[in-house]
Amino acid sequence: MRSLTIYYSKSGNTRTVANTLKSELKTHRLEIVDLWENKTLSELLLPTIRNSAQILPDGIVVDPYYEVVFIGTPVYFGSVTPAIAKFIRNTDFQGKDVIVFNTFKYMGYENSLRRLAKLVKKSNGNIIRAFSIQCNGNQENIIESTKRAIEELNI
Numbered sequence: 001m002r003s004l005t006i007y008y009s010k011s012g013n014t015r016t017v018a019n020t021l022k023s024e025l026k027t028h029r030l031e032i033v034d035l036w037e038n039k040t041l042s043e044l045l046l047p048t049i050r051n052s053a054q055i056l057p058d059g060i061v062v063d064p065y066y067e068v069v070f071i072g073t074p075v076y077f078g079s080v081t082p083a084i085a086k087f088i089r090n091t092d093f094q095g096k097d098v099i100v101f102n103t104f105k106y107m108g109y110e111n112s113l114r115r116l117a118k119l120v121k122k123s124n125g126n127i128i129r130a131f132s133i134q135c136n137g138n139q140e141n142i143i144e145s146t147k148r149a150i151e152e153l154n155i
């Protein structure tokens with residue numbers, strides 16, 4: 001399966017999931033960088049600032065080479081990160097099967113997955129699966145949870 005993982009990660013958990021997808025499925029990776037990284041918590045809560053990610057890369061067309069696209073984000077306030085939301089809005093996923101995933105600590109992951117799926121559908125992607133990885137600071141646990149999630153995807 002020719003697949004690409006597009007993800008944003010600030011503290012590394014979502015990157016660990018992307019790296020595990022690479023080692024298990026030979027998935028390529030594309031990390032989104034938010035050029036405005038130092039938002040305060042209160043700034044992140046303001047709708048105007050939530051939508052103001054300045055991201056790299058921008059204006060991407062997903063190569064027809066890829067059959068499946070994974071899209072991953074940390075859960076922020078029960079939703080998605082500004083960078084991944086902006087990237088999805090700027091991209092056309094026409095004809096792509098998409099698997100969305102998130103990483104989280106305690107709660108809000110279901111709403112976050114719904115939000116992620118909604119954004120992808122609006123950009124013409126076809127959602128085929130979704131999964132969440134709970135992270136408690138232990139990288140080995142994240143890798144093990146991701147391997148289990150990959151098995152359950154049954155792809």
Ligand SMILES: Cc1cc2nc3c(=O)[nH]c(=O)nc-3n(C[C@H](O)[C@H](O)[C@H](O)COP(=O)(O)O)c2cc1C
Nearest residue numbers: 009010011012013014074075077078103105106107
């Ligand atoms: C601004 C902010 C908001 C967050 N909101 C939530 C949340 O609503 N629910 C939750 O379970 N975890 C929340 N978290 C924790 C992250 O989702 C979790 O640590 C995630 O795995 C971080 O991903 P990363 O290491 O790839 O950046 C939040 C973290 C930050 C920095």
